[in-house]
Amino acid sequence: MRARRPPARNEELLDAAMTAFAARGYFGTTTAQVAASMGVSQPYVIQTFGSKRELFLRTHAHAGSRIVAAFRAAANGSETFVPASLGAAYVRLVRSDLAAVLVHAHAFSAAPAEPAIAAEARRLFEEITATIRAAGATIPEAAAFLSRGMLINNLLLMDAANASADADVLAIVEAILGPSDQIPHGTDPSTDEGPR
Numbered sequence: 747m748r749a750r751r752p753p754a755r756n757e758e759l760l761d762a763a764m765t766a767f768a769a770r771g772y773f774g775t776t777t778a779q780v781a782a783s784m785g786v787s788q789p790y791v792i793q794t795f796g797s798k799r800e801l802f803l804r805t806h807a808h809a810g811s812r813i814v815a816a817f818r819a820a821a822n823g824s825e826t827f828v829p830a831s832l833g834a835a836y837v838r839l840v841r842s843d844l845a846a847v848l849v850h851a852h853a854f855s856a857a858p859a860e861p862a863i864a865a866e867a868r869r870l871f872e873e874i875t876a877t878i879r880a881a882g883a884t885i886p887e888a889a890a891f892l893s894r895g896m897l898i899n900n901l902l903l904m905d906a907a908n909a910s911a912d913a914d915v916l917a918i919v920e921a922i923l924g925p926s927d928q929i930p931h932g933t934d935p936s937t938d939e940g941p942r
Contacts (some may be wrong), residue, residue, distance in 0.1 A: 758806040759784050759794070761845075763801055768848035772802050772863065783888035802868050806853050809846035810870040813839065817877045827882035829891050836895060836922055840902065844930045851899035898922060 795801035820835035855857040857864035
């Protein structure tokens with residue numbers, strides 16, 4: 747059994763929670779799994795965050811701030827929309843911070859049963875949309891860009907790059923995310939490792 751460490755800073759706790767939720771989503775993750783990922787006790791998680799729902803909401807907002815920051819950095823204050831630049835920023839985020847992208851995507855599947863998560867998912871979607879629009883995207887450009895992002899999220903949730911044997915699916919994955927050897931593996935819910 748892993749030795750417990752002293753409670754970390756809030757950001758470190760949310761990073762660990764992101765890893766746990768990315769692997770199994772909201773419904774498939776227990777507070778005990780989150781606590782193990784954080785290196786703290788389950789009572790500490792509840793005492794600190796109040797409930798699994800509140801922890802997921804804060805984790806989702808934490809993950810979302812990374813997505814928005816990536817888009818803002820790629821736009822670099824420009825008012826001319828360059829979808830390739832912002833798209834490349836999202837693919838870089840997939841490669842460097844897969845857990846943030848997966849937590850963002852998992853909120854959509856939890857939203858129908860959890861109104862608070864639905865509200866948080868809409869809040870982040872609105873913030874991302876506003877960021878894309880501020881970068882100069884028209885409504886049709888924003889819709890096309892966000893649609894491609896949603897496809898990326900679903901390909902990642904399915905671990906299509908690593909688990910599909912269908913040539914057409916793999917060609918789509920490569921067309922959008924690049925060579926499969928550069929795409930992180932999805933999640934394996936049978937382990938506590940989270941995104942590989």
